[in-house]
């Protein structure tokens with residue numbers, strides 16, 4: 330019996346290849362010709378948020394970028410390169426930011442503990458928490474949920490400001506932007522916003538920090 334933890338993955342890979350080929354003998358042959366994914370998924374690195382599994386999509390259907398707390402920052406070369414490739418080369422129809430309840434990154438940004446380098450990465454969520462402080466609610470879970478949702482909306486706004494998207498939209502091209510939240514406690518995916526294709530539309534989805542009550546962000 331092997332003690333290398335990698336061997337378990339290789340064994341499971343063999344099973345997966347056999348099962349996929351049994352169902353569809355041309356499966357890998359088709360994928361080898363290239364990819365034409367419909368979506369770019371920007372999600373959290375959290376192991377409980379598997380992009381394909383939770384959306385019921387398979388290989389070839391979704392271009393994926395994941396980082397801690399599903400952030401899209403305009404100074405992050407990694408995210409920018411992914412978005413540029415997805416828009417200019419793959420011509421995806423939608424870019425979807427997917428946040429999730431129970432996100433350790435959002436909790437870390439909103440807490441008193443210091444975690445080192447990652448605190449810099451999470452700075453924008455910390456700012457959001459401070460800006461919307463009075464509107465997040467009273468219970469710990471409620472405050473966490475609202476901040477997860479607000480952070481998704483903020484990333485959608487950040488995406489709308491990305492020169493790659495502004496140029497595409499100016500030419501009348503896609504993609505549209507969407508923001509979703511995934512609940513790790515029951516597996517459900519919820520829509521916050523979708524179909525956005527301008528800076529103005531994206532900025533309009535951010536609630537007013539001076540409002541008396543934060544609007545319920547879910548649309549369904």
Ligand SMILES: [Zn+2]
Pocket residue numbers: 373374375397398399429431432433434435
């Ligand atoms: Zn997370």
